[in-house]
Amino acid sequence: MAALAQRLASSCPSAAPERAAPRPAASLVAVRRHVVPLQQRQTRQGNNATRRTICQASSEAPTVAVLSKEGEVLAALARIIDPDFGMNIVDCGFIKDLEIDGEQGRVSFRMELTTPACPIKDDFEKAAQEYVSALPWVKSLSLKMDARPPAPLLPDDSRPSGLRSVTHVIAVSSCKGGVGKSTTSVNLAYTLAQMGAKVGIFDADIYGPSLPTMISPQIRVLQMDPETKAITPVEYEGVKAVSFGFAGQGSAIMRGPMVSGLIQQLLTTSEWGELDYLVVDFPPGTGDIQLTLCQSVAFSAAVIVTTPQKLAFIDVAKGIRMFAKLMVPCVAVVENMSYFDADGKRHFPFGEGSGERIVREFGLPNLVRFPIVPELSAGGDSGRPVVVTDPAGPTAQAFLELGAAVVREVSKLRRAPQNAVRYDKELGVLVVRLPNGEQDFLLDPATVRRNDQSASSINEWTGERTLRDADIPDTLQPVGIQPVGNYAVQISWEDGFSQIAAYELLDSLPRLDAQDALARQAQRLAEMAGGVGDGNGGQEGSSSSAQQILRNAQQAPSAAGPALQT
Numbered sequence: 001m002a003a004l005a006q007r008l009a010s011s012c013p014s015a016a017p018e019r020a021a022p023r024p025a026a027s028l029v030a031v032r033r034h035v036v037p038l039q040q041r042q043t044r045q046g047n048n049a050t051r052r053t054i055c056q057a058s059s060e061a062p063t064v065a066v067l068s069k070e071g072e073v074l075a076a077l078a079r080i081i082d083p084d085f086g087m088n089i090v091d092c093g094f095i096k097d098l099e100i101d102g103e104q105g106r107v108s109f110r111m112e113l114t115t116p117a118c119p120i121k122d123d124f125e126k127a128a129q130e131y132v133s134a135l136p137w138v139k140s141l142s143l144k145m146d147a148r149p150p151a152p153l154l155p156d157d158s159r160p161s162g163l164r165s166v167t168h169v170i171a172v173s174s175c176k177g178g179v180g181k182s183t184t185s186v187n188l189a190y191t192l193a194q195m196g197a198k199v200g201i202f203d204a205d206i207y208g209p210s211l212p213t214m215i216s217p218q219i220r221v222l223q224m225d226p227e228t229k230a231i232t233p234v235e236y237e238g239v240k241a242v243s244f245g246f247a248g249q250g251s252a253i254m255r256g257p258m259v260s261g262l263i264q265q266l267l268t269t270s271e272w273g274e275l276d277y278l279v280v281d282f283p284p285g286t287g288d289i290q291l292t293l294c295q296s297v298a299f300s301a302a303v304i305v306t307t308p309q310k311l312a313f314i315d316v317a318k319g320i321r322m323f324a325k326l327m328v329p330c331v332a333v334v335e336n337m338s339y340f341d342a343d344g345k346r347h348f349p350f351g352e353g354s355g356e357r358i359v360r361e362f363g364l365p366n367l368v369r370f371p372i373v374p375e376l377s378a379g380g381d382s383g384r385p386v387v388v389t390d391p392a393g394p395t396a397q398a399f400l401e402l403g404a405a406v407v408r409e410v411s412k413l414r415r416a417p418q419n420a421v422r423y424d425k426e427l428g429v430l431v432v433r434l435p436n437g438e439q440d441f442l443l444d445p446a447t448v449r450r451n452d453q454s455a456s457s458i459n460e461w462t463g464e465r466t467l468r469d470a471d472i473p474d475t476l477q478p479v480g481i482q483p484v485g486n487y488a489v490q491i492s493w494e495d496g497f498s499q500i501a502a503y504e505l506l507d508s509l510p511r512l513d514a515q516d517a518l519a520r521q522a523q524r525l526a527e528m529a530g531g532v533g534d535g536n537g538g539q540e541g542s543s544s545s546a547q548q549i550l551r552n553a554q555q556a557p558s559a560a561g562p563a564l565q566t
């Protein structure tokens with residue numbers, strides 16, 4: 001596990017708190033109240049042999065904190081940093097029920113993560129054991145690792161009854177058939193279960209359900225309660241599963257609306273019980289069935305499966321746009337059947353670069369490549385997923401990477417900024433605050449639109465830009481802005497175009513400085529008044545938020561980014 005943690009260097013998905021977590025009874029804030037000047041500390045130390053000191057870093061005279069035993073334990077635990085959030089685990093609110101018997105040297109507490117599937121929970125546990133046990137007065141430590149899923153985003157009564165105790169629903173989708181979406185869904189579900197989560201899998205393919213051939217539950221028929229009409233999922237290796245293929249009728253010959261209704265019924269009336277993750281294997285495509293699915297259930301995130309060919313790229317882009325419109329963030333792209341190793345060499349039979357292009361264009365946070373491996377196929381055909389039959393093998397390791405990415409991103413999404421980008425109408429600028437940025441900066445809307453990276457603006461095959469600057473009026477305004485996960489925003493423009501703008505792209509565009517913004521505002525005011533600008537930049541007319549930005553910008557004007565298209 002430690003090796004895994006090292007491999008996933010920046011990953012503690014599950015450990016992410018859903019918001020600035022409430023602090024434990026005595027957190028570091030309380031501890032810091034004990035900071036006292038060195039002189040006083042020496043007196044206190046003399047008076048109280050059980051107290052210990054730590055130095056507090058400061059640019060002025062050094063100060064010293066005198067800690068109670070509780071403070072010492074918390075300070076020791078605060079050395080453990082959640083790598084994703086750059087916050088220590090005490091401030092994350094993971095430490096609960098801390099009890100200390102100072103005389104006996106006994107310490108006990110729970111470490112409560114937000115998902116049992118945290119891929120580095122063992123490392124957290126080990127580090128906590130080590131740091132707390134290293135305190136000289138500690139003779140015994142009782143540490144319980146625990147997980148409590150965050151409260152659902154939607155209230156209970158707005159969620160289908162069968163899904164009320166499901167914390168996260170994850171879509172696995174592809175726009176093309178046969179790219180390995182079902183193989184990915186099933187192995188991802190079992191990987192999450194192996195990581196310690198309670199998992200279910202829903203096969204939403206009514207026309208060609210594949211789950212019945214991919215897993216081997218003892219009871220192969222779904223049971224329905226005659227009174228409540230609730231469906232009991234089948235179960236295999238601890239994972240609950242529902243598929244039309246377990247309804248005893250094989251695949252269906254039905255028209256679209258019937259199919260949508262049936263999928264919705266199967267998904268929402270199944271008694272899933274308490275689950276950390278429900279993996280939904282979407283039917284291929286971006287039609288009505290997929291839309292109905294997204295509208296009937298609040299999906300936390302989507303994983304897109306593709307193959308390396310360029311055509312697959314075009315289809316996948318369609319899928320990402322569909323999910324973005326439905327406000328479901330795509331958190332990972334799987335480039336399946338990417339390569340195989342033979343004769344000491346790596347071969348890429350379908351070419352390279354499709355997955356990378358998806359990541360680049362949409363700013364998706366994770367690209368996972370799966371090789372062509374006969375065991376994956378054989379596992380699917382035999383009803384025993386390869387991650388179950390060979391959990392330590394290389395394929396299972398690759399799935400672990402995907403599982404960790406999903407857990408991490410889903411946890412992070414709970415903290416995604418809601419107003420990272422907004423439009424200041426008076427100034428006619430986009431005001432941007434990147435997730436890790438400290439200060440707002442300003443962008444020209446037309447510049448953002450002109451730098452669209454999608455297939456509508458760049459030739460799929462040659463990579464040449466087809467959108468000309470002159471196509472976009474300087475005065476183009478956005479009419480709606482929505483965050484897409486924690487990596488992009490979707491901007492709806494007044495010309496009807498919907499752009500997914502990755503934060504990475506926004507970060508790279510040339511920024512407007514205070515003078516630019518004032519000049520623009522003066523221009524706008526002049527246009528509105530039908531006259532000439534007043535020459536003072538029209539600052540008086542700005543909204544208070546805009547003025548604040550201008551003040552910030554004047555105090556610390558941002559450096560312009562690299563000259564892209566302006």
Ligand SMILES: Nc1ncnc2c1ncn2[C@@H]1O[C@H](COP(=O)(O)OP(=O)(O)OP(=O)(O)O)[C@@H](O)[C@H]1O
Pocket residue numbers: 174176177178179180181182183184205208210283284336337370371372373374376377378380381
């Ligand atoms: N990485 C891989 N290596 C070898 N075989 C694979 C790999 N991924 C998938 N396959 C095989 O390719 C075939 C298609 O995979 P799968 O059924 O998962 O695709 P799909 O996208 O779900 O298809 P459909 O849309 O028709 O349901 C299966 O026989 C599967 O075992």
